Amino acid sequence: MPKADEFDHFYAMTSRRLVGQLFAMTGDLAEAEDAVQEAYIRAWQRWPRIRTYDDREAWIRTVAYRLTINSWRNARNRLAAHLRASRRTEPPELSATLLTLVSGLRKIPEAQRRAIVLHHLVGLSVEQVAAETGAPAGTVKARLARGRKALAPLVADLDEPSTREHPVGPSREAPAHA
Secondary structure, three states, X not given: OOHHHHHXXXXXXXXXXXXXXXXXXXXXXXXXXXXXXXXXXXHHHOHHHHXXXXXXXXXXXXXXXXXXXXXXXXXXXHHHHHHHHHHHOOOOOOOHHHHHHHHHHHOOXXXXXXXXXXXXXXXXXXHHHHHHHXXXXXXXXXXXXXHHHHHHHHHOOOOOOOHXXXXXXXXXXXXXXX
């Protein structure tokens, strides 16, 4: 497959899911879309190397997440404007369940939120979350436990939806990890 066609296929198969995952991590759809788009631009520039990676999607997600953090550190006023704008309009393509979940996730600490999204929505194992976040596996387990405890009362009205049917859920069958 030619280089451009391979990248286009990768983009088409992963971009929507990654935007949903970053939205769940950040709570800001516009910020998530911008960061994921920039991560794909960087991936295209490095495609000969990145195309050989076992988990290209993790590379995009990590770059997008880091771009978001850098954006928060360097442009707090811009972030505040995005948050104000995102509160005024509810994206029509997002389910009420996802919006409730993201609302709950916004109320827990960032490290716990990221661990929960990567483990439960993306479907990564504890070890994979540890590798992606740079935290020891024990720390990831603690963040998951504390995050679930903090999140439970915030999303008590949800019906326990299957993450595999969720728009930000994993694309492949993943074993349940705790």
